[in-house]
Every structure is written in structure tokens, then in C-alpha cells.
Amino acid sequence: MTIAALLAGMFLATYLTRASFLVFGRHLRFPPALKAALQHVPVAVLTAIIVPEALAPGGQVDISLGNPWLVGTVVAAVVARLSGHLLLSLGVSFAVFGLMRWW
């Protein structure tokens, strides 16, 4: 039941945006200010998810070099920023995270 509601709501939230012009076309006009604002959404949303998870994994605040989530995230960011290579960044950060947790 909850899954059905979850999926139905997510479907509507997704499909309405994609169908907006293609299906309901003619009468719509895209506001330029909204267009400019939308460019910032991915960075804003993803950063908003990353920061609390990295600094307080599982809800426990741990801002130290002993926090594998924090160190792993910083490593992922540095490698991705320098190399621009997604898989390399994931591989290196997973390795660092794994070593810190199970060594």
C-alpha cells in the first residue's frame, strides 16, 4: 500500500514535468527566471544529502579523521574534481572507506 502510494506520487511528480510541454504544450511558456534557477538544483540537492551523511553517519556527529564516511567522501570529491573520472573516484573512495572500516 505504502509502496503503491510512493510509486504513484513519484510517477506523477516525474511524468508531469516531462509531459508538461510535449503533452499539454501550446498553452505553456517556460519562465526564464525559473530556467536559470533550475541549473542550481542538482548541486544543491546532492550536497544537501551528502553533508549530513558524511559529518554525522547514522545520526552520530563525528568530525574527525577516524570517520570513514567523512574521509571517504573527501577522497571521492578530490579524485573526481582532479580527474573528472567517476569510476576512478568511486573505486579509490570505496577502497579508502573499506580499509578504514575493516583494517
Place this chain on the structure above:
Amino acid sequence: MTTVRHALYAGARDALPLMIGTLPFGVIYGTTAVAAGLSPLAALAMSVIVFAGSAQFIAVSLISGGAALPVIWLTTFVVNLRHALYSATVHPAAHGWGLRWRALVAFWLTDEVFAVVERRLMERGNEALLPYALGAGGAFYLNWLSWTAAGAWLGQQFPDLAGWGLDFAMIATFTAMVAPQLRAPTPVVVALAAGTAAWLARGLPFKLGLILAAFAGVAAGVWMDRRNACREARA
């Protein structure tokens, strides 16, 4: 007829590099969805029905954080709002397609499919654009479902994956997506504003802090854009 088949095939072929690029995302999505407590069938159903990679990822992290349904729906809407822009871009070329085909192409209009279709639109105009878009969209859809199913299967085979730090896989993936964009001052300010707001609001129930932080980040971005525009006007 051959033009149609050609265009279908060309769409699928041009989507191939991006399809391979989504392999890790699809597999990690499926695995983390199952680790977050969704059944493998529900994880796959989300791909079948919603078909929005980043929104699905974010929904899974919200579900495991105990978010309320309206927060998940609203976040999905905000994250996907940029797809309205894609819809508006394709719309002028889609006049003669008929409602059913437009509705189907709209369903498949993810970031990746749009990128492929838009390039074709730039290069060839709307010559056989419909079958091309159907080829790209259909291929990409099947591709996403396959990787999701593989990930969900993995998650079911290894139920302990959650304990192995799969939540880290998700934030590492997000980080690797964001970091390369932090080359100009504006995205850096957006990230700082969103990150600070998310940190300060992390105690709010139902993950409401995420919505607040997203708005804080976007507001900071709009403010930076205005400032840049003013400077250019003065120079």
C-alpha cells in the same frame, strides 16, 4: 519504412555510450534500494514506473532516513523539474507526432535520452526524429531496467550489504557527480549554502531539512547569477 527502422536503430546506437555509463548507477541503485528495505520487486517497479535515475537514488536515501511520503514526492518533483525544460525543447519538433507518441517520448525523457535526442535535433532537425527518440528512449529504458534488476538481485543475494557501508556507496556516487561541477564560484557558493543549511536543519523530522537546504542552495545560486549579471552590465 527503412528510414524509420534506420532511425530507430541509430537512436539506440547513439544511446549506447550513455547506457554503459549508467551501469554502475543502475546496479548501485538496485542494491541500495533492497538494502534500504524495499523488496526487489518494489525496487524494480520504481524503475519501471518512475524511470528517473537521480530521483530514484534520492528517494532511496530518503526512505532509509525515514522521510515522510510528501517529502519524497516534493523532492522528486524539485529534482525532476528540469525535465520540463527538455519537454519544452523537444516540443516544437514534435507537432506532427500525435498525442500517444508524444506521451510515450515524454515518459522516456531522462537526462541521458534528452542529451541524445537534442544532439540529433541540432544536427538533423526533426527528420525521422520520432523513431530516433523511440529507439534511444526504448533502449535506454530496457538498459536501466536490466541494471536495476541485476542490482536488486545482488542486494537480495547478499542481505548484509547494508552493513558493509552501502550507504557510503550512495554518498560517494553523489559526491563524484557534484565535485567536477565545482569549478566556478557560483556552484561552489550553491554547494556551501545547501550544505550549511542541510547541516543546521538535519534535526528536522521527515527529512524536511533536505527541502529547506535545496531552496537555500538554489536561492544562493540565483543571488550569484544576479551579482554576476550586474558586474557584467557595469563592465
